[in-house]
Amino acid sequence: MSKPTKSDLQKYQSILERQLASLKGDVGSMRDEALRASEQDASVDHLADQGTDNYDQGFMLGLIENEEETIKLIEEALNRIAGEGDWEFGICPLCHDEAEGSKKSAKDGKKGAKAAKPAKAAKPAKPVKAIDAWIPKARLDYLPWARYCVRHQESEERNRETA
Numbered sequence: 001m002s003k004p005t006k007s008d009l010q011k012y013q014s015i016l017e018r019q020l021a022s023l024k025g026d027v028g029s030m031r032d033e034a035l036r037a038s039e040q041d042a043s044v045d046h047l048a049d050q051g052t053d054n055y056d057q058g059f060m061l062g063l064i065e066n067e068e069e070t071i072k073l074i075e076e077a078l079n080r081i082a083g084e085g086d087w088e089f090g091i092c093p094l095c096h097d098e099a100e101g102s103k104k105s106a107k108d109g110k111k112g113a114k115a116a117k118p119a120k121a122a123k124p125a126k127p128v129k130a131i132d133a134w135i136p137k138a139r140l141d142y143l144p145w146a147r148y149c150v151r152h153q154e155s156e157e158r159n160r161e162t163a
Contacts, residue, residue: 002134003088003090003091003134004089004090004134004137004140008090008137008140009081009089012077012081012089012140012144013078013081015144016074016077016078016081016144016145017078019074019144019145020071020074020075020078023067023070023071023074024071026067027064027067027068027071030060030063030064030067031064033060034057034060034061034064070145073145073147074145076145076147077089077144077145077146077147090134090135090140091133091134091135092133092134092135092147092148092149092152093147093148094148094149094152095131095132095133095134095149095152096133098131098133099131099133102131135148135149136149136150
């Protein structure tokens with residue numbers, strides 16, 4: 001994929017802003033519901049009802065936590081669109097680092113080749129496969145707050161599961 005165009009950025013910004021407003025409203029209502037549930041705990045007479053209420057409240061707090069994480073990702077994506085993020089919107093920072101690393105090692109390899117004169121004709125080096133650091137448009141259309149390409153997102157999730 002290539003860098004998103006200005007019209008793409010405007011489209012993603014609009015989608016992100018709508019999603020952010022919706023999630024903030026959802027989180028607010030879930031918080032209100034969780035607080036109401038905690039106020040009602042004292043009035044529960046039966047232990048089974050109290051256990052159910054505690055489970056429901058814990059479940060609701062877990063949902064709130066997930067929604068708040070998504071809100072944070074959306075806000076970061078909006079900052080990247082505005083040019084205020086740690087990296088450009090639509091780029092996978094891990095792919096970008098890999099691409100920069102392969103460019104640097106290719107330059108280092110050329111410098112080393114000039115310094116040493118081979119006795120025999122060396123085989124031509126295989127060209128380094130270019131790494132496309134841009135997240136595919138289909139992924140951004142589906143998940144505009146995506147930080148990573150699919151490959152690196154899967155890797156991040158595997159690392160999170162083992163931690």
